[in-house]
Amino acid sequence: MASLTVNGETYEIQSDPSTPILWLIRDVIGLKGTKYGCGIAVCGACTVLVGGVPQRSCEITIADINGAAITTIEGLSSDNSNPLQQAWIAYQVPQCGFCQPAQILRATQLITNGNVPTDEEINVTMNNICVCGTYSRMRAAIHAAAGG
Amino acid sequence: MGAERQKEDFFFEKKKQKDYIEPIGAEEEGMTRPTRPLILLSAARRNISKSLFASFSSEKEDSSFSRRTFLITGAAACGGLLIGLRGAHAAGKGPYQITVWLTVGTDGAVTIFCPSQEMGQGIYSGLAQIVAEELRTPWTTVQVAAGPLESVFVNPLLGAQMTAASSSVRGFFSVCLEAGAIARQMLIEAGAKAMGVKAKQCIAENGMVVVQATGQSISFGAVARAASRRTPPKSAKLYSANGYVLVGQSVARPEIPSKVNGTAIYGTDVVVPGMQYGAVLLCPTRGGTVASVGSPPSGSQVVNLGVGIAAVANTGPNCTTWAAMQAALQTKVTWNIPQGVDTETSKDILAEAITLLTTGTAIVAESVGDVQSAQAGAAKVLTLIYILPYLPHATLETPNCTASVTATSCEIWAPTQAPAAAQAAAAAASGLPLSAVTVNCVQMGGGLGRKLETDYVTYAVQTSQALGVPVQLVFPREQDFLQDQYRPMAVCQVTVGLEKNGSVVSWDFRNVSPSILYQRGLIQDGQLDTQATEGATDLPYAFPNLLVDWVRHPAAIPVGFWRSVGNSINAFAVECAIDEAAKAAKTDALAYRLAMLAGNARAIAVLNTAAAVGGWGTNQPGVARGLAYCESFGSLAAVVVTITESDNVIQLVNVACAVDCGMVINPNTATQQIEGGITQGLGSALWGQMQFKNAVAQTSNFDAYRMPLMADMPTIDITLLQTPGAAIGGLGEVGVPCLAPALANAWAALTGKRLRTLPLFPT
Numbered sequence: 001m002a003s004l005t006v007n008g009e010t011y012e013i014q015s016d017p018s019t020p021i022l023w024l025i026r027d028v029i030g031l032k033g034t035k036y037g038c039g040i041a042v043c044g045a046c047t048v049l050v051g052g053v054p055q056r057s058c059e060i061t062i063a064d065i066n067g068a069a070i071t072t073i074e075g076l077s078s079d080n081s082n083p084l085q086q087a088w089i090a091y092q093v094p095q096c097g098f099c100q101p102a103q104i105l106r107a108t109q110l111i112t113n114g115n116v117p118t119d120e121e122i123n124v125t126m127n128n129i130c131v132c133g134t135y136s137r138m139r140a141a142i143h144a145a146a147g148g
Numbered sequence: 149m150g151a152e153r154q155k156e157d158f159f160f161e162k163k164k165q166k167d168y169i170e171p172i173g174a175e176e177e178g179m180t181r182p183t184r185p186l187i188l189l190s191a192a193r194r195n196i197s198k199s200l201f202a203s204f205s206s207e208k209e210d211s212s213f214s215r216r217t218f219l220i221t222g223a224a225a226c227g228g229l230l231i232g233l234r235g236a237h238a239a240g241k242g243p244y245q246i247t248v249w250l251t252v253g254t255d256g257a258v259t260i261f262c263p264s265q266e267m268g269q270g271i272y273s274g275l276a277q278i279v280a281e282e283l284r285t286p287w288t289t290v291q292v293a294a295g296p297l298e299s300v301f302v303n304p305l306l307g308a309q310m311t312a313a314s315s316s317v318r319g320f321f322s323v324c325l326e327a328g329a330i331a332r333q334m335l336i337e338a339g340a341k342a343m344g345v346k347a348k349q350c351i352a353e354n355g356m357v358v359v360q361a362t363g364q365s366i367s368f369g370a371v372a373r374a375a376s377r378r379t380p381p382k383s384a385k386l387y388s389a390n391g392y393v394l395v396g397q398s399v400a401r402p403e404i405p406s407k408v409n410g411t412a413i414y415g416t417d418v419v420v421p422g423m424q425y426g427a428v429l430l431c432p433t434r435g436g437t438v439a440s441v442g443s444p445p446s447g448s449q450v451v452n453l454g455v456g457i458a459a460v461a462n463t464g465p466n467c468t469t470w471a472a473m474q475a476a477l478q479t480k481v482t483w484n485i486p487q488g489v490d491t492e493t494s495k496d497i498l499a500e501a502i503t504l505l506t507t508g509t510a511i512v513a514e515s516v517g518d519v520q521s522a523q524a525g526a527a528k529v530l531t532l533i534y535i536l537p538y539l540p541h542a543t544l545e546t547p548n549c550t551a552s553v554t555a556t557s558c559e560i561w562a563p564t565q566a567p568a569a570a571q572a573a574a575a576a577a578s579g580l581p582l583s584a585v586t587v588n589c590v591q592m593g594g595g596l597g598r599k600l601e602t603d604y605v606t607y608a609v610q611t612s613q614a615l616g617v618p619v620q621l622v623f624p625r626e627q628d629f630l631q632d633q634y635r636p637m638a639v640c641q642v643t644v645g646l647e648k649n650g651s652v653v654s655w656d657f658r659n660v661s662p663s664i665l666y667q668r669g670l671i672q673d674g675q676l677d678t679q680a681t682e683g684a685t686d687l688p689y690a691f692p693n694l695l696v697d698w699v700r701h702p703a704a705i706p707v708g709f710w711r712s713v714g715n716s717i718n719a720f721a722v723e724c725a726i727d728e729a730a731k732a733a734k735t736d737a738l739a740y741r742l743a744m745l746a747g748n749a750r751a752i753a754v755l756n757t758a759a760a761v762g763g764w765g766t767n768q769p770g771v772a773r774g775l776a777y778c779e780s781f782g783s784l785a786a787v788v789v790t791i792t793e794s795d796n797v798i799q800l801v802n803v804a805c806a807v808d809c810g811m812v813i814n815p816n817t818a819t820q821q822i823e824g825g826i827t828q829g830l831g832s833a834l835w836g837q838m839q840f841k842n843a844v845a846q847t848s849n850f851d852a853y854r855m856p857l858m859a860d861m862p863t864i865d866i867t868l869l870q871t872p873g874a875a876i877g878g879l880g881e882v883g884v885p886c887l888a889p890a891l892a893n894a895w896a897a898l899t900g901k902r903l904r905t906l907p908l909f910p911t
Contacts, residue, residue: 014465015465015466015468015471016465019468019470019471020470022470023469023471026468026469027468027469028465028468031410032413032416032417032419033409033410034410035544036416036469037544037546037625037850038850039625040625040849040850042850043544043850072410073408073409073410074409074410074411080405080409085408088404088408089400089404089405089408092398092400092401092404092816093404093408094268094408095268095270095820095821095824096267096268096544096591096592096594096595097268097406097407097412098414098545098593098594100407101407101409101410122858123858126857126858129544129855129857130827131542131543131544131855132594132820132824132827133823133825133826133827133856134820134823135856135858135861136861136864137820138858139858
């Protein structure tokens with residue numbers, strides 16, 4: 001039986017092995033902060049951390065991740081204490097909010113190890129769709145979270 | 149100019165557009181999808197004023213309150229509220245229902261039920277802060293929940309409980325003030341009784357009832373239970389606007405903490421005991437129906453919805469939405485294709501629209517003076533044709549609904565802009581009376597007009613009823629694109645007569661487009677669809693002779709309300725035509741507009757502000773600007789876009805927007821709405837369209853539907869203007885209409901080429 005480690009908990013998974021991790025997280029494990037947007041790894045709403053690295057979860061299966069641990073938005077902090085979450089609140093980034101957990105997880109890559117990202121790095125890395133158009137606030141929040 | 153000639157011009161223009169953009173399709177750094185030509189690239193980041201946001205960090209973070217638990221169990225609470233104003237909390241420790249609008253806990257925590265649905269527009273702060281203003285409770289005590297289906301939550305402007313037409317604050321401002329004041333009065337009366345004084349000796353301040361003479365006080369929490377037992381007064385005294393402490397402030401949005409930690413509940417985050425996941429697959433040909441349904445793959449069941457199927461995954465480890473989507477795709481379905489769909493192809497629909505420009509029956513929307521004679525006597529006549537495509541909504545959260553239908557009851561959980569319409573749809577689909585249908589509203593992952601529709605509610609109810617289990621039914625993204633009710637395509641012809649001095653002597657505006665209202669049976673043939681002409685009528689410009697009319701296009705592709713509706717269609721034609729007239733008059737486009745706005749101080753201020761912030765008139769080589777102005781939903785908006793050309797790459801570097809909405813309730817959410825409108829206006833103007841072939845939509849996912857990304861975004865500068873005493877204007881949609889014309893006008897200024905067809909740069 002396959003197992004999946006999400007936010008430090010290991011789950012035994014009996015589902016069809018071709019089920020994308022997105023749906024194991026949402027519908028089997030029941031963590032709903034990770035969203036479905038397109039199912040083809042384009043919009044990025046399903047972004048989670050796989051072994052600490054942001055990845056779109058709608059087209060990867062348990063077999064694809066070689067036992068790597070998953071972190072979802074629920075595992076980033078229990079109390080919104082992550083610097084990105086703090087900055088997202090301070091800059092009142094979300095509108096509808098549907099893409100935002102994934103945007104925050106995507107942004108973790110930019111500020112790890114004390115990195116202070118440039119605008120160009122933000123442009124390259126932040127490639128998830130936000131239909132509401134919160135881009136300028138996300139940019140400001142990322143700079144703030146990086147202390148830049 | 150005859151119809152034939154116009155048609156040729158259109159196709160020539162299209163070709164020119166394509167030819168022109170090819171040289172700038174070079175790959176650029178930062179482009180994440182190199183297969184697409186890069187048109188726009190951000191140059192610098194926007195400097196968001198830190199002071200505006202400084203206050204948010206210290207705001208309470210909603211940590212003690214489990215939004216998830218509340219909203220899910222909110223089903224029962226919402227049902228209870230329907231009983232009436234009081235009585236839901238006769239026993240226990242509270243919170244106590246003061247009126248249908250709010251509860252107060254013994255700790256003073258206030259929960260305000262928001263009559264409009266939250267879809268990103270910030271209405272959970274906007275309306276709640278108006279209620280809290282009169283209630284006189286600190287913002288940190290306020291939590292907000294979706295208002296239940298309830299007659300007092302009918303928007304007076306719309307006559308329905310509906311979140312649409314940028315009307316929430318416009319419709320509910322006075323109502324919310326009064327709701328807060330009435331609850332305050334009940335708390336004051338209860339507090340006065342508790343302190344042994346008369347109510348008129350007391351005021352409410354900071355969540356306390358205070359005896360004015362002595363300063364003695366008692367908290368709202370301490371008197372909540374007693375207040376909840378009082379009869380609400382018919383009315384209560386309102387504070388003067390001068391004394392407002394919350395209205396006009398950028399108070400923090402109460403739902404934001406839940407949106408950054410994943411606990412915000414959208415439609416597909418609802419979990420109902422025993423629920424199974426399902427997915428729709430509808431006939432790809434619009435108007436088609438199911439002819440036969442094969443056996444579903446093992447582990448799933450299929451329901452025939454008439455217009456398509458719903459596949460539902462059986463319980464067990466494979467009960468996932470994904471399994472349901474696969475089952476839908478793997479079930480063999482044959483379709484009845486309706487007659488006549490061979491005419492429902494984009495180029496044919498457009499050709500018919502061009503023909504209808506001259507042969508169609510036009511219905512007059514507005515007429516001033518005598519356009520025909522004025523035009524005959526004009527020194528110059530410009531005949532300009534603008535073409536707009538069908539547009540999908542593409543909300544990031546696809547349509548979905550959870551339904552639990554029994555023999556005697558139907559309960560739904562839906563992200564909906566129209567809870568009453570959803571209730572009616574559920575009743576019709578289930579055959580149960582309205583009173584048997586309970587609607588639970590959840591936040592929307594974007595509404596944009598798509599979630600005014602009830603198709604997804606109907607399918608969920610049908611499916612749950614057929615299988616006898618609760619079902620969460622989801623539109624896969626492909627179904628969302630293929631089964632939308634699109635913004636109507638349109639052809640607008642503007643015939644502008646100019647005097648010798650270049651001023652407009654006649655303005656003849658004709659819109660040919662399919663009708664949202666006619667398709668829904670809301671108007672008859674021969675009646676005007678005002679949605680189709682909004683943005684073309686009541687223009688602020690002083691045209692001495694004017695005729696605005698509309699020809700209904702019979703195309704059957706379903707059309708619907710798309711953020712700003714007719715305004716984003718007509719503003720493109722109007723504001724481009726004004727620009728072309730200014731050019732013909734050899735007059736600066738700003739000066740040309742201002743000259744036609746004499747005496748209209750608000751419009752002049754909005755235009756001048758956008759011009760000043762956007763650097764109008766400071767053009768240097770390789771830099772050009774485009775201007776547009778549009779009044780919609782009671783607000784005035786002007787946009788200046790700045791584009792630059794360097795090394796054969798044309799970039800959009802800045803959008804400056806000034807908006808006068810009369811009175812601003814929350815500057816932060818107001819700014820957010822304009823930012824969002826600009827982004828949506830930008831993406832749709834540059835790339836947005838849905839093409840059809842034989843009534844089948846040709847784009848089915850985001851890989852083929854370009855949306856603006858971080859790297860595409862220009863800097864955005866927004867200025868909010870207020871006009872004391874003016875009626876409050878809307879904000880949710882007013883940021884959209886100016887973008888397309890401002891971009892086209894800038895492009896014309898830079899390149900000398902006039903683009904009259906949207907999208908400007910088809911992908």
